[in-house]
Amino acid sequence: MTTFAESLKKEIARVARKELREEISALRKTSVVxxxxxxxxxxxxKAVQAQVNRLSKEKGEKARSAPLNEPYSSSAQLKGKPGRKVLFTAERLKLQxxxxxxxxxxxAKLLEVSSLSIWKWETGGAQPRASRVPQILKRLALGKREAQDQINT
Structure with missing residues (x-):
């Protein structure tokens, strides 16, 4: 009886290897593609980066300092390094x-907006108005005690 059990195990292992071989070959083809x-x-x-570099050299320093894919940035410098613009992002709002x-x-109470606005800003469904961004960024830069005091007043 042990020979039957052993031969059954061997046959099962052989069939499993055969099936795996077919699946692995399909995965390898997908991987190559x-x-x-x-x-x-x-x-x-690489070509696009080269083109951007070429265009920025043509346009000068202004094109290099303008952020790509950012809807807007605050015009107010918030105690940052000179020449560095502080941007409003959903991630920054969540972290703060x-x-x-x-x-x-x-x-929402701190920023004087609705809680729905906060939710939309955090999920990326909306952006605050450009005119409000400097005020929002100033309030986001507050410390914990200062922010709590502003909420309580």
Missing amino acids: QRSEIASLKKQL RARLGFTQEQM
Whole structure:
């Protein structure tokens, strides 16, 4: 009986290897296709970066300092390094709210907006008006005690 059990185990292992071999070959083919796509995307990215560098050299220093893909930046310099613009981002808002330990309602009260606005800003569904961004950034830069005092007043 042990020979039957052993031969059954061997047959099961053989069939499993055969099935795995087919699946692995399919995965290898997919991997090769994806690697070639990645290589072509890297080439495209390199070409675009070269084009951006060339255009920025043509336009001068202004084109190099302008941020790409940012909707706007604050015109007010908030105790930062000279020439460095502070931007409003959803991640910054989330981090500041977590740092202060505030709920969305408390953050809304601090920034004088609705809690729905805070939720939309954090999820990236909306952006605050450009005219309000400097005021929002100033309030986000407050310390925990200062922010709590502003909420309580």
